Amino acid sequence: MDTSSSDDVIRWFEEAAKSAGKVQMQTLKMILEMNHEAEYLQKWLKDIDVHNMNAEQLQSLFASKVPLASHADLEPYIQRIADGETSPLLTKQPITTLSLSSGTTEGRQKYVPFTSHSSKTTLQIFKLAAAYRSRVYPTSEGGKILEFIYGNKPLKTKGGLSAGTATTHYFASQEFKLKQQQTKSFTCSPQEVIFSGDYKQSTYCHFLLGLFYAPQVEFITSTFVYCIVQALTLFQDCWKDLCNDLFNGTLSPSITIPCIRISVLDLIKPNKCLATWVSSQCEELKESNWYGLIPKLWPNAKYVYSIMTGSMQPYVEKLRHYTGDRLPLVCAEYGSTESWIGLNMDPCSSPENVRFTVVPTFSYFEFIPLHLIMYHKDVVVNGGGDDDYLEGDPVPLSKVKMGQQYEIVLTTFTGLYRYRLGDVVEVTGFYKGTPKLNFLYRRKLILTLNIDKNTEKDLQLAVHKGSQPLIKSRAELVDFTSHAKTTNQPGHYVVYWEIKGEVKDHVLAQCCKEIDAAFVDYGYVVSRKNNSIGPLELCIVERGTFKKIMEHFIDNGATMSQFKTPRCITDKALLKILNLGAIKRFRTADYM
Template sequence: MTNFLVSLLTTVARQVKDNFVHKTCQTDAVQEQFLRKLLRAYQNTEFGREYGLSDIKTIEQFQKQIPILPYSSYEPYTERIARGETNILTADPVVYLAITSGSTGKKKTIPTTRRSQNVVRAATLTSIGFLSEALARQKLQFGKLLVTNSVELGGRTSGGISYGPASTGVLRMDKRLYKQFFANPYETLQPGDSLTRHYVCLLFALREVSMRGMIANFPMLILRTSNYLERYSSDLIRDLEQGTIAPWLELKPEIRALLEQQWSASPKRAAQLQAILKSEGRLTPKLVWPNLSFIAAARGGTSDFYFERFPTYFGDTPIFGAAYSSAEGMFSIYPDINQDGSVLAIESSFFEFIPEDQWEAEHPKTLLATEVQPGKLYRILMTNYNGFYRYDIGDVVEVVGFYEQAPLIVFRYRRGGLLSSTSEKTTEFHATQVMQALQQEFGLPLEDFCITLSENEFPAHYLVNIELATGQVLNNPQAFLASFDSKLKQINLYYGSKRPDQVPAPRLRILEPGSFAIVRQRQLQRGVPDSQLKFPHISEDRNFLAGLRVEQEVRLPEDLV
């Protein structure tokens, strides 16, 4: 029955995808229709009356009448919504408040309505339709997948509205749909403790020998799940063999009882895994699930750095970006596996693009979806059913082509996330490209990295803080640092033009093992949900890595004089 439901839902997903593809041939018309319908639906909200939405008849009038606004302009409205006031930004009742992670800035509160959730569901089905067809072309199958996201609520506001991470709201509101695709029971997502949740998710999924996929918000989280599988392999095998659920897990009695009702011994599967562990010395996803067809995780931004380590765990298993989205809305949908470009989600929001030469303008001119050009960077604006209008999230995207009339975009970096010793403006995308190339050049997988600036100096030195992957040794650290300097000059021309006259030589710091685990734990302690954890790879906060032990600091010859 379960396989039948997955097959049925996949058929529906392909139909939704076909409809989306048809609409990409009429991108301008679809976008205009979306905007008209939204303005009509929300014209009598407080925001709608304040900005005269009912008077707007054209896109040009909309652009002239509604200012480009950051989140800070919406915060007074969202605070009132949290207190229970209605008809503020949305005419539809707010049923959930998505709280952003705050890992790259201040936390934000995003209203979610049934209508905005319907938009997310349609985009998700479109994504599944694309994925299932892409896998079929490779003679691979779509099927059950491992999910580890938490469904634990953050709480309720004074107005009685549930709040928490965006993914929690999505999974809870469409529980009946999504659980059909899970290799692990929905109840495994309930534990609040991250290790406990990952352990029980893995435990149940290990019984699904034919599991097809793994999904997480970011590739770093996929690597963490793989690490848990390796680290707790003996415990997992023991529980499979004996039909137990490890007593040391931090499980509430009621959740443990629900899980135990669905759990039983699987000695045959335990024996299979024990044989793999004995012959290979470790358990990896590809070894324990030989039919694994895909990994779904965010592409673009810093993802390529983490993808460098994927072959160790997954071989050549295809990587699918699924969708580029945030708590504020859906930006784009991936049409294929192993591809960075994703199709603008033209049915999810009304989009505008600010060209690079307009970024500093007080009233920047914007382009529509069909007016952008491949190879150029843009700030992306969205207007959608979450109640945001011409909203500037700060994301910088690159247009890499077109899918029919809809642009293919790649997230590059968050504007404002810049590192400058003087004024060279190194972005996270620059840094990630360099570190990815260095891993390849030196055949050296890194656990992670973060570039910061030296203290009490102007101009400051770049501090290239790295942690080597387990068992790795950097034999020529000075050559590594010199190559970093050379590659950054090529990738960031502003850095290249200011080195060495204005920007001093970078310095390499090799941190002791476990350093970045400490940094991530600090972020979790600040309240960042583990499924939303985004690790910054550049930081102007000179105390960001404070307290970590430096095993070795390396300087270039010019810096030793």
């Protein structure tokens, strides 16, 4: 994609969208022509001349020959790459960099191949998204972006490959530096702050420079909305030190990393007037529990931009508190560590209603139709599937139907072939020839003890319903997770809450009952009624417990830019953190 302006990039995308089916076939052909000599593909395509087949024939052959795959199927090849093997295993060109997932979904970190193509597609979707945003929220020449982004020093695998988070690789890439040079707005923080390796020191400096450049800040962003909410929580503890540094042009002694000190002190100057103004605003904001903090301190900011769907949805209301409902919340694009998928063409849509338009050049997409199984009220199915769906045969992008739910399958330029992503989406319409998707949830089950099958979305809905009595008590649910406890029989669900504010025990007991009753999965309902699953337990943990969980992941190689609170915990170290922080426990007696 060679584009030089917002209009050019939009025209490019519209042309691709118009003939999305053909573009997809050409994308697959390009991937196979590049990589068909790789060992993995040779198992299925050994005698196939991919160069002399037309794209339509190749698409059909690929679907019939190459099986669907999970990460477990590809992991032996990725591990050989990590161990230093340079023969073509997944791609013709050697892979020299690996992305490291956070491990919050699967319970452990996993490697995903990362190439220059990964950085280029990230730059492409950022330019495309910015072009659509600028039509609604134009930015000014010389403006700044307050970005809460974090990188860390990549690890080295046994074979000497660089392994780090996808965000770390991108922030260190030439493509990111090119973006910074080419866009009108520049991030407030230099590379030394982004790559400090200490999220607290980085966050402090992000704020200091963000306040120093406050009149020029056009919008506020982070990879995940959790990062913004977490940063604003930290701000409430350090705003006085920030005002002191603004007043004097200094940097707090708590910032101890030499390269950060040098880079920040090189940028800031004393600004007594600004420091006094920020201090007065903060004194007022304290009285309203920091309601409207963002527009108060960054009065020229036009919106807040971040990923706000899926596991990030629970933090959206807290962000609205900080924006005072005065700034638009713009949901960022839909992607994964494995590939970018869709674009938010409508920046005005709320996070709850956002739809993502598939970009047909990034990967080759297939979609597994999912058909919900409807159980008879007196029939218990001791199923063999991983959830309550029957699967159809995968279909290409051009064959999806509006209103149908699908699981996404990826074939990428980086060596993933017919890779089941696990994301469940609904096709809500089309833009020209490419589908628009509503992200529903990750298909992976997180709570199951017997024949019960509950996903992250099921847990979110149950917690949302169960937390309604908190709102009436003027308390706030800070964060939550869960655990399927089997140490005693029958096993039962444990839901952990961290709350802010005083709540009476009878209210929390009611919350516990509401959560238990809100799980509507048929297997759970039946199992609770016949006591093969015990009463749900609500465990209240002390303030700061979920911060300890975040720091545990960061200490083990994750970054703030990547962190997502795990919604179901099996790891013994994390369960120990939760149980040591427990201050109250409630159990439902009888299933309602």
